[in-house]
Structure formats: C-alpha cells, structure tokens
Amino acid sequence: MDNFVWESTVFTMIAFLALLWLLSKYAFGPLMGIMEQRKKLVQEQMSTAEESRKQAGEHLEAQKKALEQARKEAYEIIESAKVTSSKQADDIMNAAKAEANRLKDEAVKDIDSEKNKAIAALRSQVGGMSVMIASKIIEKQIDEKSQEQLVDQYLKEVGNK
Amino acid sequence: MHIFPVIEIAGFHIDLSTWISVIVSCLIVFIVARVAVSNLSVHNPSKMQNFMEWVIEFVHDTVASTMPLSKAKHFINLGITLIMFIFISNLLGLPFGVVTEHHEPLEIAGSMVVTEADITKYDGHAHIAWWKSPTADLSVTAGLAIIVIFLVHFLGVTKNTKHYLKHYFEPFPIFFPLNIMKEISKPLTLSLRLYANIFAGEVLISTILMLGWVGIPLMAVWQGFSIFVGGIQAFLFTILTMVYISQATVHDEDH
Numbered sequence: 001m002d003n004f005v006w007e008s009t010v011f012t013m014i015a016f017l018a019l020l021w022l023l024s025k026y027a028f029g030p031l032m033g034i035m036e037q038r039k040k041l042v043q044e045q046m047s048t049a050e051e052s053r054k055q056a057g058e059h060l061e062a063q064k065k066a067l068e069q070a071r072k073e074a075y076e077i078i079e080s081a082k083v084t085s086s087k088q089a090d091d092i093m094n095a096a097k098a099e100a101n102r103l104k105d106e107a108v109k110d111i112d113s114e115k116n117k118a119i120a121a122l123r124s125q126v127g128g129m130s131v132m133i134a135s136k137i138i139e140k141q142i143d144e145k146s147q148e149q150l151v152d153q154y155l156k157e158v159g160n161k
Numbered sequence: 162m163h164i165f166p167v168i169e170i171a172g173f174h175i176d177l178s179t180w181i182s183v184i185v186s187c188l189i190v191f192i193v194a195r196v197a198v199s200n201l202s203v204h205n206p207s208k209m210q211n212f213m214e215w216v217i218e219f220v221h222d223t224v225a226s227t228m229p230l231s232k233a234k235h236f237i238n239l240g241i242t243l244i245m246f247i248f249i250s251n252l253l254g255l256p257f258g259v260v261t262e263h264h265e266p267l268e269i270a271g272s273m274v275v276t277e278a279d280i281t282k283y284d285g286h287a288h289i290a291w292w293k294s295p296t297a298d299l300s301v302t303a304g305l306a307i308i309v310i311f312l313v314h315f316l317g318v319t320k321n322t323k324h325y326l327k328h329y330f331e332p333f334p335i336f337f338p339l340n341i342m343k344e345i346s347k348p349l350t351l352s353l354r355l356y357a358n359i360f361a362g363e364v365l366i367s368t369i370l371m372l373g374w375v376g377i378p379l380m381a382v383w384q385g386f387s388i389f390v391g392g393i394q395a396f397l398f399t400i401l402t403m404v405y406i407s408q409a410t411v412h413d414e415d416h
Contacts, residue, residue, distance in 0.1 A: 005167060005300050008179045012295070012304030019187045019246060024238040027194035031213055032234060034201045041203060 127151050163260060163290035163367070182295040186250045194245065216241055224403040236406055239312070243305070244399040247296060247355065251391030254294030254363050255384055263287045296394075297360040299352065306352035309402045313347075317409035325409065351401060358394050362387045 130151050131144065166177040197209040206214065220240035224233055263286070295301045317325035329340045365383060369376040 004303075005174050005176045005179070007173045008176050008183075008298060008300035009304040009307070011175075011180060012183055012301045013308055015183050015187050016242070016246060016305060016308060019190060020239060020242045022191055023194050023242050023245075024235075027191075027198045028217070028238050028241060030201055031198045031210070032217065032237070034203055034206075034210075035214060035217065038203050 123155065163288045166289050166291060178291050178293055179295055179298045179301060182253055182293055183301060186246060186253055186295050189249050190245045220403065223400060224407055240399050240403055243402060244395050247398050248391055248395035250294055250296040251359050251394060252388060254297055255387050258290060259292040261289045261291065263289060293363060294359050296355055297363045299356045302352040302356040306348040309351065309405065310348040313405040313409045316406060320410050347405065351398060355394050355398055358390055362390060
C-alpha cells in the first residue's frame with residue numbers, strides 16, 4: 001500500500017462534497033421541485049376530475065327531473081284538452097238540441113194558431129153561408145141572432161163528434 | 162508496474178493523476194446532471210429528465226420509500242451523486258491511458274517523480290501513468306467511504322441516539338467487540354471492494370495491452386465487462402450507503 005496518499009483522500013472528500021453541494025443546488029433541487037410540482041398537479045387534477053364527475057351526476061339528475069316534469073305537464077295539458085273538447089262538444093250538442101226543440105215548438109204553435117184561424121174563418125164563413133142557405137131555404141123571418149145560435153149548436157155537435 | 166506522478170508541494174504529496182481524474186470526473190458528472198435538467202418541464206419531460214426522475218425514484222425507494230420526498234431529499238442527493246460519481250469514475254480509466262516512458266530521472270515542480278532507483282528497478286525505462294480511474298486509487302475510495310461512514314454514525318447519534326447506543330450491545334453485551342468490528346469493517350469493505358474491482362480491471366487492461374494485436378478481442382470483451390463491473394460497483398456502493406443510512410435513521414421500537 002505504498003501508493004496510499006492521504007492528501008488524495010482529503011482532496012477526494014472535498015471534491016465530492018463540493019460536487020454534492022453543486023448538484024443538489026443546481027441539478028437535483030430543481031428536478032425534485034418539478035417532481036413535487038407534478039405530484040401536486042396530479043392530485044389537483046384528480047380532485048378536479050372527481051368534482052366534475054359529481055357535477056355531471058348532479059346535472060344528469062336535474063335533467064331527468066326536468067324531463068319528467070315536462071312529460072307530466074304535457075300529459076296534463078292533453079288531458080285537460082280532452083276534457084274541454086268533450087265538454088264543448090256536449091255544449092254544442094245541447095245548444096243544437098235546444099234550438100231544434102225551440103224551432104219545433106214554434107212550428108207547432110204556428111200550426112196551431114193557423115189552424116185556429118182557419119177554423120175561425122171557416123166557422124164564420126160556414127155560419128154566413130148556412131144563414132144564406134137557411135134564409136133561402138126557409139125564407140122565414142128568423143132573426144139572424146137565433147139563426148146563429150142554431151148554427152153554433154150544430155157546429156158544436158159536429159165538433160164534438 | 163506504472164509509477165504515479167506524485168509531486169510534493171509545501172510538505173503535501175499531490176498525486177497528479179488522481180487529482181486530474183477526480184476533477185475531470187466531477188466536471189463530467191456536473192455537466193451531465195446540468196444537461197439532464199436543462200429543460201425541466203412539469204407536463205412534458207424530456208427523455209433525459211425522465212431518466213433522472215427514474216434515478217431519483219430508484220434511490221428514494223432504496224433509502225426510505227416511506228419518507229416523503231422533501232425529508233429524504235438530502236439522502237437522495239447523496240445517493241445520486243455517489244452513483245453518478247462512482248460510475249463515471251469507474252469508466253474514466255477504460256477508454257484510454259496516458260503513459261509516458263522515462264529513461265532519465267524526472268523532476269516536476271521541484272520534486273522527484275522518477276528517481277534513479279525507479280529506473281534501475283524497471284530495467285532502465287520507467288512508465289508514468291497520468292490517467293486512470295480515480296476509483297482505482299485506494300485513497301479516493303477511502304475518502305468516499307469516510308464520508309459515508311461519518312454521515313451514518315452522525316445520523317445514528319443525532320437522530321436515533323438510544324437505539325444507536327444500544328445496538329452495540331445486542332443481542333447480548335458480550336457481543337460488543339463483534340459489533341465494534343462490524344462497524345470498523347463497514348468503511349473498510351466499502352472502500353476496498355470498490356478499489357479492488359476497478360484496480361484489478363485496470364491491471365488486466367494493461368496486461369492485455371502487453372499482448373499486442375492478439376489481445377484486441379480479449380480487450381473488447383474485458384472493456385465491456387469492465388463497464389458492467391463499474392456499473393455494479395457504483396450500484397453496490399450506493400445501495401450499501403443507503404442501507405446503512407436507513408438502518409441508522411429508521412427507528413425500530415420492536416427490536
């Protein structure tokens with residue numbers, strides 16, 4: 001071991017420690033800083049992803065609810081439209097029926113009154129004519145009044161039959 | 162064998178080849194590390210950055226995967242610096258050597274590098290090796306081991322005092338001398354293992370060189386194997402350091 005030089009040992013130690021200091025200051029320090037930063041970044045991104053996943057779930061839930069709501073409303077609208085339309089149809093039918101009844105009644109009334117008028121006219125004419133016939137046949141002086149009484153009596157008998 | 166150029170300045174012996182290679186090794190490590198982290202990005206890391214991050218993760222897992230990155234930072238710095246410095250140091254001596262041949266005594270900066278005795282010892286032509294792996298020098302690996310062992314004991318005393326003092330007397334007080342031997346053998350094995358592997362590799366390289374052109378295929382094989390050995394030794398040194406550190410810092414109550 002004649003080539004062991006303790007000065008070399010000391011020099012190596014100094015050089016190595018200097019290298020260690022330089023490397024940790026200018027090479028590995030920054031590199032480890034970057035690694036720490038990346039670790040932080042990954043954690044941050046993971047939590048952000050979790051957050052957005054949660055938010056997406058919430059949104060989906062909200063949309064489902066909204067869709068359900070809309071469907072319900074549409075169903076209600078259709079139902080109410082159905083009810084209204086059937087009611088309207090009923091109304092129209094009722095109105096038409098009432099109108100028809102009214103028209104029929106009026107027609108019946110008209111017919112009645114016309115009939116009565118015609119009867120009355122006929123009665124008076126028949127009265128006059130029978131007077132004339134009677135005066136011609138009987139040629140007697142039965143006054144018109146008793147004559148009329150007679151005819152009425154006859155007519156009543158006829159009408160009752 | 163080669164002579165190493167040791168000069169004497171103010172009473173200190175300075176092994177030029179060791180100093181040069183340590184400085185070059187440090188420079189290369191620093192430049193590589195700087196290039197690797199030149200374009201740092203959180204979102205879009207470059208290939209080099211990915212590689213460096215993988216190294217950090219690897220060392221982190223080794224020293225204390227339960228420690229958060231901010232706490233284990235210093236140990237990781239130490240681990241990466243160790244593995245890079247040792248690996249590059251191991252490779253430095255492989256690609257080429259700078260050897261000068263001298264037939265006369267050589268004097269540099271007032272100190273005799275090649276003496277008359279050396280020349281007669283090596284049959285008239287002494288070789289000076291100016292270039293080698295710094296880790297092929299026991300004084301360099303000893304320096305690294307001293308740093309590591311000092312750190313380990315320092316951490317044990319400050320962070321884990323009770324357990325540190327107790328472990329010398331476990332499992333029974335009679336084991337105290339054995340535990341002391343274990344602690345002493347730690348730096349010895351650390352430094353000697355690294356030194357011996359790399360030095361043996363370089364010795365074999367210079368031996369193969371003596372074969373001339375016949376040794377070319379052998380040289381190629383051995384160079385490749387030396388790269389492998391260099392990687393393994395760097396890895397081993399770092400792993401052992403990290404294991405020692407985690408032993409010293411991790412507080413295990415149930416023992």
